[in-house]
Amino acid sequence: MAPTNSTTLKFSILLIILAFESREANIFNPTITVSIKNVVVVPGDRGTSITVHCKSKDDDLGFHTIRFGDLYSFSFHDNAFGGTLFFCSFTWPEDPRRHYLDIYNQREDNCQKCNWIINQNGGCLNSHGCGDWKSIE
Structure with missing residues (x-):
């Protein structure tokens, strides 16, 4: 029986620890x-397409057009230090201004599935009620 190589044993233990931590990461x-x-x-009681542009400090998700009644979704993991913030601008042809909302704030929002409904006055998050645009430019 050959003696166990110390480096191989340490490497195996390291792989087991890394596998366990990556599995556990989704829990935490x-x-x-x-x-x-x-x-x-819009005026005339008809729905319109909107253009959304979402960003965080580290990620720019680009511009996306959402037709009336349709959804746009994205997923991510929170920042380990508690600072994840995604904000979005919204525009539509009948109103050339940019309308802004903080679409996810790790320090304020308590949701894993954050479902927004965007209307001409602002947005509604899950069952937390509706709010006006954070700003309009």
Whole structure:
């Protein structure tokens, strides 16, 4: 029987620890999913498409067009230091201004599935009620 190589044993233990930690990471840092539904109605009582542009400090998700009644979704993991913030701008042809909302704030929002409904006055998050635009430019 050959003696156990110390380096091989240490490497094996390290792999086991890393595998365990990566499995556990989802328990302590679950996936957050933000869904944005467009219900913007313009004069004439008709729905319109909106353009959304979401960003965080580290990620720019680009521009996406959401047709009336449709959804746009994205997923991520919270920052380990408690500072994840995604904000989005919204525009539509009938109103050329940019409308802004903090779409996810780790320090304030308590949701893993954050379902937004966007209307011409602002947005509604899950069952937490609705709010006006954070700003309009």
